Amino acid sequence: MQADFNSSTTPRPANGMALKDVTLQRGRTRVFEALNLQLFEQRIGLIGDNGAGKSSLFRLLCGLDQPQSGHVHVPELEADGTAPFVGMMFQNSDEQIIFPTVEEELALSLRHLRWSRAQAQAHVRTWLAARGLADWAPRAIGSLSQGQRQHVCWLALLIGGHQTLLLDEPFSSLDLPGQALLRQEISVAPQQIIVSTHVLDHVRHFERVIWLDKGRVRADGLGAEVCAQYEADVAERATLVS
Template identity: 60%
Template sequence: MDCPAAASTTALLEVQRVRLRRGATQVFDGLDLRLDGERIGLIGHNGAGKTSLLRLLCGLDAPEAGQVLSQGQDLHTLPPGGPRARRVGMMFQNPDDQILFPTVEEELALGLQPRGAPKRETLAQARAFLAARGLQDWAPRAVGALSQGQRQQVCWLALLIAGPRTLLLDEPYASLDLPGQARLADEIGACAQQVLVSTHVLEHVRHYPRVLWLEQGRVQADGPGREVCAAYEAAVAAEVAARRKEA
């Protein structure tokens, strides 16, 4: 589902001087980012701030200082329902943290509710959406009976049918087998929206025109995917070699 692109002079998403603290940990301290590419990868160690950044970008977390802008507008001034949901949506790493309804068709229909359509109509649209992908048999299935990878696919489909302008994916490949990873990568490649992918599976973002490497809440590198992924891999190899030398 396509959404109109933002004007070229305005970033789809922008982080300005953001500070964020979790307990005793200062996650970000003056972070600045302009996110206006159609495909952006996000890499780095666990705890580097990747998930925290995605949560800021979709409005789940609010910064203690600074701003998160969506097409020039402070994201946190937008109501969390329709207006914000049409701009940014997030797929969680754990599908059980995202799925709310007992059947697949009901979960997909949830993403259409901010548009104000009646429940019967949203369910019909969800069934048609699944049928167009050869998944019509999934519509009445109980989500609890699906595998972890299948539930992850339901989350992806729910995000697609909701149709926000920007899709934020937190470790979307973690629960998928190789065919599932390939299928999702193809669907991301064909998607009309802006997509930000946080992942440890570097092969899926290596070809992206832009990848951000976060290190302890700071941007360690920002550039073409092949260059940034290679630099990160070299740094990890150096860390491993240093630990072996110390052992």
């Protein structure tokens, strides 16, 4: 799946994301070197040890980091003012949430529509009510649990109209009911979704999973197969340590 951009049988993605020969250096650490990926599938899992490069890949895709060399292809903002193609949910919701109430935070995701504050908040209230969450609109962020704050970040992605959603460890702060709810919402969302996670059961059924190992693609294929390879590798390393 790491197709060559120059291959005559592999067209450049028109509505997907891709990286060609991307090198990313952070301080003295070489995070990626000549990384090539094309990301077409609707559901993609991203797995690997801490420090493998998962969050760095997300930061490249949403423009928070720029490579020292190579090219990151992401469809541009449409001329009609629609939302940016990519939206990202951070691992720590406190690094993402800005405003003091839920409705203000979700209204921020509508800024590309250039509505007034009142128009945006009215839309948020209607949208939340349609999802059975009308009572969430006026709630103070400080009154929410960590899992509920994570859910607010997920709602902000959905209401924002992005075409691709990057979820960085979205299950880490959720209890079992919260994990089940998010997994269900991911399964029915129309957007392309890429999930970085250590909880392999949430991506094992995906059509594609990428295993990153020290900034390199160690395996790339069907979710069940790649997850099994990663689990076997972890088990072997644990045996060597013991």
